[in-house]
Amino acid sequence: MGKVKKAFGAFLVPLLSVLLAFLIGGIIMAALGANPFLAVKFLFQGAFGSKAGIGTTLTKATPLIFTALARSTETDFFRTKPSPRSPRPRP
Numbered sequence: 001m002g003k004v005k006k007a008f009g010a011f012l013v014p015l016l017s018v019l020l021a022f023l024i025g026g027i028i029m030a031a032l033g034a035n036p037f038l039a040v041k042f043l044f045q046g047a048f049g050s051k052a053g054i055g056t057t058l059t060k061a062t063p064l065i066f067t068a069l070a071r072s073t074e075t076d077f078f079r080t081k082p083s084p085r086s087p088r089p090r091p
Helices: 002-031 036-048 051-073
Strands: none
Touching: 002 036, 036 051
C-alpha cells in the first residue's frame, strides 16, 4: 500500500501545481479585466488546435522532456568529475 500512496503523491503534487498556477493566473487576469476562460481556450487552441500547433508544441517541449528525463535518471553523463556516489577504484 505504501508504493501506491507514494505513486499517487508523485502524480498529485504536479497536478495540483498546474491547477494552482491556472487558478492564480485566472485571478490575475480577472483582476485586470480579461476573461480567464477565454484565455485558457486560446491557450489550448494555439497549442493543440491544428497540426502546426501540435508540431510547434512538441518541438518546443522535446528539449524540456529530455532534460527532465536525464535529470530524473540521475546519470553521470554530463559530469566531468566523479560523483560522490560513484564507486571508488580499488588500488
